[in-house]
Amino acid sequence: MSHAPELSRRFSFRRLAQMPVEEKITANVTECAALAKRFDLPRLDSLSCRFRLTQGERHSVLAEGWLAARVTQVSVISGEAFDDAVAETFAIRFVPRHEFREDDGVDLEAPDVLPYDNDSIDLGEVAAEQLGLALDPYPRMQGEGLDEAVDVVPAEDEPAEEREDAQARPNPFAALASRREGKH
Numbered sequence: 001m002s003h004a005p006e007l008s009r010r011f012s013f014r015r016l017a018q019m020p021v022e023e024k025i026t027a028n029v030t031e032c033a034a035l036a037k038r039f040d041l042p043r044l045d046s047l048s049c050r051f052r053l054t055q056g057e058r059h060s061v062l063a064e065g066w067l068a069a070r071v072t073q074v075s076v077i078s079g080e081a082f083d084d085a086v087a088e089t090f091a092i093r094f095v096p097r098h099e100f101r102e103d104d105g106v107d108l109e110a111p112d113v114l115p116y117d118n119d120s121i122d123l124g125e126v127a128a129e130q131l132g133l134a135l136d137p138y139p140r141m142q143g144e145g146l147d148e149a150v151d152v153v154p155a156e157d158e159p160a161e162e163r164e165d166a167q168a169r170p171n172p173f174a175a176l177a178s179r180r181e182g183k184h
Contacts, residue, residue, distance in 0.1 A: 006034035007124035011053070013061055014119060020054040025123055036071075039132055042081050043072035049127035061094045061121070062111065067130050073139035082141045088134040094121055 009025045027035065027047040036044035047069040054062045069086040091111035100115035 005122060005125040005128065006038055007031045007128050008122050009124035010120050011123045012120045016053060016055040016061065020052050023051045023053065023123060025049050025127055035128055035131070039135060041071050041073060045070040047127065047131060049130070051123055056093065058099065059096050063092045063094065063126065065090045065126070065130060067127060067134065069131055075140045075144060076138045077140045077144045080141065084139070086131065086134050088130060090130050092126065
């Protein structure tokens with residue numbers, strides 16, 4: 001990490017003698033403003049995250065998290081700012097850096113695996129990163145949608161030969177559908 005985190009709360013794994021450990025972090029006004037700038041948000045009104053940390057095998061630590069935030073985003077459709085709530089649950093397994101392998105197979109059902117150094121992690125930065133992952137990259141206000149202008153059926157005013165060409169083209173998903181139905 002090349003910059004100082006906007007929200008920093010160090011947690012020492014030595015505290016895991018009593019298992020599990022519950023931690024809650026809440027960003028203050030200054031931290032919210034800095035995170036809003038980081039994530040290019042007009043405003044971040046609140047961010048809190050509750051963690052349950054459990055010691056695993058071979059010095060690994062499982063962090064289960066529950067994140068809640070109030071943000072203001074800008075709609076990609078109308079360009080208008082709107083308030084939104086973000087709620088996310090997540091799980092991360094921290095392993096000592098010397099045991100971390102990026103080339104291990106990806107198990108989509110397993111928690112993400114991240115390395116740590118010096119027997120501690122920054123729960124504030126974990127919460128900030130999870131907020132970044134939870135934000136919709138294409139935010140839009142409730143009820144706003146893309147116009148139904150994308151029409152796969154040729155318009156009636158198109159020349160007849162173009163309508164016939166469109167109807168004669170094979171469906172690219174037909175082969176997949178037949179395999180799914182067992183019609184190899």
